[in-house]
Amino acid sequence: MAGVITLIYGIVAYLIFLGSFLYAVGFVGNLVVPKSIDSGIVGSPVEAVIVNTLLLGLFAAQHSVMARPAFKRWWTRLVPSSAERSTYVLLASLILLLLYWQWRPIPGPVWTVENPLWTAVIHGVFWLGWAILLISTWLINHFELFGLSQAFAALRKKELPPPVFRTPLFYKWVRHPIYVGFLLAFWATPSMTWGHLLFSLGTTGYILLGIFLEERDLVTLFGDRYRLYRKQVGMLFPWRKVAE
Ligand SMILES: C[S@@+](CC[C@H](N)C(=O)[O-])C[C@H]1O[C@@H](n2cnc3c(N)ncnc32)[C@H](O)[C@@H]1O
Secondary structure, eight states: OHHHHHHHHHHHHHHHHHHHHHHHHHHHHTOSSSSOTTOSOOOOHHHHHHHHHHHHHHHHHHHHHHTSHHHHHHHTTTSOHHHHHHHHHHHHHHHHHHHHHHOOOOOSEEEEOOOHHHHHHHHHHHHHHHHHHHHHHHHHOHHHHTTHHHHHHHHTTOOOOOOOOOOOGGGGTBSOHHHHHHHHHHHOOSEEEHHHHHHHHHHHHHHHHHHHHHHHHHHHHHTHHHHHHHHHBBSSSOOBOOOO
């Protein structure tokens, strides 16, 4: 029974994640969704900067704290380990929904590209970013990343195998293709507003901090294999040094 409940919980968390992910595409790209990064009631810019920074900070804090092994060890005394990743995914998705809802637009152009050819190129980079991101989740292990493998293992009363170090496709050239995808999607816009700039700067800062923390954990987990990988493959810019 507990296994079935964990699985249902995992599926619900995954579906909420999927919704918040699809909404992110529309939110950042000002496409289709009712409330995007540049839409909504324009108020005081000072209030907007404070509220938006708090929202980004909340997302960063939840991600940084809950992804750390020490927190997971403490947390799984309260939450079954099979539901730990789903809870992380669920909370992250709910914070994203809060961010979309409460985000204050800050209009005014930082840059505007009007040339149709360059506009098409920038839109292409935007979609390329989302594609790299999505493909990379499958390269690492999509269902494990979003908690479903853990929930299925609990249903079958099986232990999850220990994490495996993987370097397929994009990972041969860059250590963090998922973050590269986010950066491309967040910065590639033909009309950058001050609100969008705040979002892009905040998320870029958080991604750099996230990489520092994640790589520290990956060195602890995979030791010299990851240290060597770090020497041979670029962090965010594609680069590869072939072993002598
Ligand atoms: C949100 S994913 C981001 C992965 C990577 N930083 C990227 O941008 O593609 C974070 C999870 O991926 C795992 N991870 C990162 N690089 C990995 C690799 N080369 N092989 C296996 N797991 C990896 C981390 O341990 C962490 O649980």
